[in-house]
Amino acid sequence: MACVERNNKIMFDLVRQPGNTFCADCGVPDPDWASYTLGIFVCLNCSGIHRNLPAVSRMKSIRLDHWDDSLFMQERGNTVAKAIFEKCVPAFFYQPLQKDCMVLKDQWIRAKYERREFTGENELFKQAYCSELFESTLWKKGKDNKQFLKRIFQLSQKDFTLRYFIKEDSKLPKVIISMKDLNAVFQPEKIGHNHGLQISYVHGERTRNLFVYHEKGQVIVSLFNAIRATRLAYLQRKHPTLRDNDLIPQLTRYCLKEGYMEKTGPTHREPFKKRWFTLCSMNRKLLYSKNPLDATELGAVFIGTESHSYSASESIGRSSRGGRWNCGIMLQTPDRQYVFMCEQHQEQKEWLEAFRKIISQPMTPEDYANEANMRRGK
Numbered sequence: 001m002a003c004v005e006r007n008n009k010i011m012f013d014l015v016r017q018p019g020n021t022f023c024a025d026c027g028v029p030d031p032d033w034a035s036y037t038l039g040i041f042v043c044l045n046c047s048g049i050h051r052n053l054p055a056v057s058r059m060k061s062i063r064l065d066h067w068d069d070s071l072f073m074q075e076r077g078n079t080v081a082k083a084i085f086e087k088c089v090p091a092f093f094y095q096p097l098q099k100d101c102m103v104l105k106d107q108w109i110r111a112k113y114e115r116r117e118f119t120g121e122n123e124l125f126k127q128a129y130c131s132e133l134f135e136s137t138l139w140k141k142g143k144d145n146k147q148f149l150k151r152i153f154q155l156s157q158k159d160f161t162l163r164y165f166i167k168e169d170s171k172l173p174k175v176i177i178s179m180k181d182l183n184a185v186f187q188p189e190k191i192g193h194n195h196g197l198q199i200s201y202v203h204g205e206r207t208r209n210l211f212v213y214h215e216k217g218q219v220i221v222s223l224f225n226a227i228r229a230t231r232l233a234y235l236q237r238k239h240p241t242l243r244d245n246d247l248i249p250q251l252t253r254y255c256l257k258e259g260y261m262e263k264t265g266p267t268h269r270e271p272f273k274k275r276w277f278t279l280c281s282m283n284r285k286l287l288y289s290k291n292p293l294d295a296t297e298l299g300a301v302f303i304g305t306e307s308h309s310y311s312a313s314e315s316i317g318r319s320s321r322g323g324r325w326n327c328g329i330m331l332q333t334p335d336r337q338y339v340f341m342c343e344q345h346q347e348q349k350e351w352l353e354a355f356r357k358i359i360s361q362p363m364t365p366e367d368y369a370n371e372a373n374m375r376r377g378k
Helices: 002-014 044-050 071-075 078-085 102-114 124-129 217-238 244-250 345-360 365-375
Strands: 033-035 040-042 059-061 133-141 148-156 161-165 175-178 183-186 197-203 206-213 257-263 273-280 285-289 299-302 311-315 327-332 337-342
Touching (some): 033 044, 044 102, 102 217, 124 217, 133 217, 148 217, 175 197, 197 217, 257 345, 299 365, 337 345
Antiparallel strands (some): 033 040, 033 059, 133 148, 148 161, 161 175, 183 197, 197 206, 273 285, 285 299, 327 337
């Protein structure tokens, strides 16, 4: 018993050492589980994924289980393990955080410890993500209905495009998407599948969305990282003087805020209509559509800076023109004053914070060009 108590005390001391105070896989602070076969400290959520890998990882609670031998944990720890299992992580490969969906975290952990993709033992994994042609067969939601149908997707680093085909033997793609404005983000709750991926791109004046999934997590996450690899190659060619660290945040990005609000028309005398809004900080646009899974947005609002007459404030007064919600927001632009209604005060607060965050950010030359195009109606 004295030996077990001594080992438990050693474990408590180890988890407080630099490198061990954060989960080895998602970075959340204060991990309370450990893989005694890998020698790492992880959080509760990541420990659940490790339990599905019994051939490579065996878990124990730091606080609830007895530790018969802590020697291996003393020899390893998160810093040493990262030097082994994350030795050669490509710059484009997405490393999930606590907030990310389960399939991203699951495949990150499997890639590190089960497939050992980043130990430097095998370059084939990296070559697969960066191949000239990456092909996957995915389930894609129909443009005008809720039915998902199988479609063949081809990602090309040769011409920086993503194409999809309706028929397997078809030579003509249904759509050719440039890497220039492409974005991909996992949306399992919105799509209704644990592996749901939303691919957005600009077609003409509108943003279009593709909603896809694959039954196997490895397939959909591999496509996601292949898209990031292709986006990086595209941006490196477009901006040869910029460092990869400056380009990585542009590969794929989550929206800043998303959800329903009610919206009225330009005269403020039109009835309020419920719309789905998406706010993206990268292109400074507020997009709106009728439903979350609409293929094309109905409209967009560019959001500039305060010095260019943009502002967001709480709107006092109740909706009386067909609306059901009463927590108002007024978004002022140089050309128009927009009025939105939220259902709850908390949602109103979150939208105001999101608008003000974008307004406080300085605009880039590309932002000025986008603003000018939108104001000209292009």
